[in-house]
Amino acid sequence: MYSTFDQSVYQQELSTQWLGHSFSYFEELESTNSHVKNISAEEVTHGMVCLADDQIKGRGQYERNWESESGENLTFSLVFRPQTTDRFHVLTLACALAIVDYIDELLPNSNVCIKWPNDVMIDQKKVAGLLTETMFSGNTLDRLIIGIGLNVNQKAFSSEVSGKATSIAIEKGQTVERENLLSELLSRIEYNYNLWQRRRQDLLKSINRNIIGYGQWIELIVNGQLLEDTFKMLGINKAGQLVVLGEDGELKSFSYEQIRLVTD
Template sequence: MFDVDQFKKALNTRWVGHELQYFERLDSTNSYLRSVSGEEISHGMVCLADNQLKGRGQYERNWESSPGENLTFTIAFKPGRAERLHVLTLACAYAATALIEHNTPQKASIKWPNDVLIGNRKIAGVLTETVFSGNSLDRVLVGIGFNVNQDLFRDDLKEHATSLKLENGTSFSRELLLAEFIGLIEHCYTRWHQNDTDLLRSVNQKLIGYGEWIRLSIDGHTRSDRYKLLGINEKGRLTVINHEAEVKTFSYEQIRLITD
């Protein structure tokens, strides 16, 4: 079971995570924070579940996580505007790469649009959702699944998933790890909120395929032409250039990258 007191003692943030809602069992931390009223949600609130029964990833895919071994949580932000939210998603993914590289000798990367990998194996994923009140943004929910101490995955995931324990050979304190992770996310959120252009450079340097010639799959159709990946722009749109020096941008809903 997650030790909330140990986590709070280790937490060293200005505002993120000071309010924590912890559940031993919960269908989905994102779904829970979507369901409560805006008055009950504070900026920087964290909802954590030891056993997330119906965790969701991108495109409503299930997120498998063994109870009590990983980190499955959602942070509620109230930025006041619905702009550049995919940059925020990628900023949180970047925070995950920093956490991995501080705690293991491994290098981590970001797979467009929202996965974190060590080598070619997924260790974390980020799912961002919004809640509106009329036409106004009420909250942004950044849900994160992070494999910490899980060392067994079902057969269809064995070759595609990993954890800190598998990469480092030792177990980790989830309480200390979450406190560190939230500190990194708070720092990245501040940079995002301040429109820090260096944040884009940091994210792009971790993006798989950055600066390389790649192919694109757009709305399920793979193009034969190759494009050089220029990274994400200030709006969070993927930017590429073709051999004729034409620059194109895409939203994350449209596009997949093929780097083979």
């Protein structure tokens, strides 16, 4: 049954200092990221959140569609206007870490991890995906947009992703109040954003501890090609690049656009 997001409950629960106070709700949008990209610069505020109950053309990494049942999940975009114009992938992973930490509390017996470059997994099934986009005016960053799709109360998935996707409700065995979940999640994202802004090393350490394959020998697909050697994954550096150690002892670093990991 379709359940409309209750904005009044969300506003009552919200305890952030700035994130999510500017809030736009839509019953239906093609894509929250696309909507936010089309807002004029004068209307954009740092920390605004746009949420749609039904996102009919949701996009994931590599232009894949994001499947989500109307009124069951959280599909939303965060808008930031940071002073810096680098380390954006670290911020994406910091948002993923906030999701991991919160689900860890809800499901203490589950294995919740970040899958490079921008997914959250519960026991090897996808529960959330993130998509980061930027808009510049010349050399000046106008807005940084992080779109998040989080499976909350969806109980069934199409045959295409069945067995590969899950939701919090499936894992918990009961439905979850989306309004409370979003407000709590935004508090954690705001906290991690502040750590990111201050370039805190402990944020990187927390992210690395939660990435699948960290500290293990893995295979790499670089620019679509599977490399012959194996590499030890050392985690991300302060620039958000993935750092690996080759069998020959050489350190290599890759941007997230270049590389995919083979950990199985």
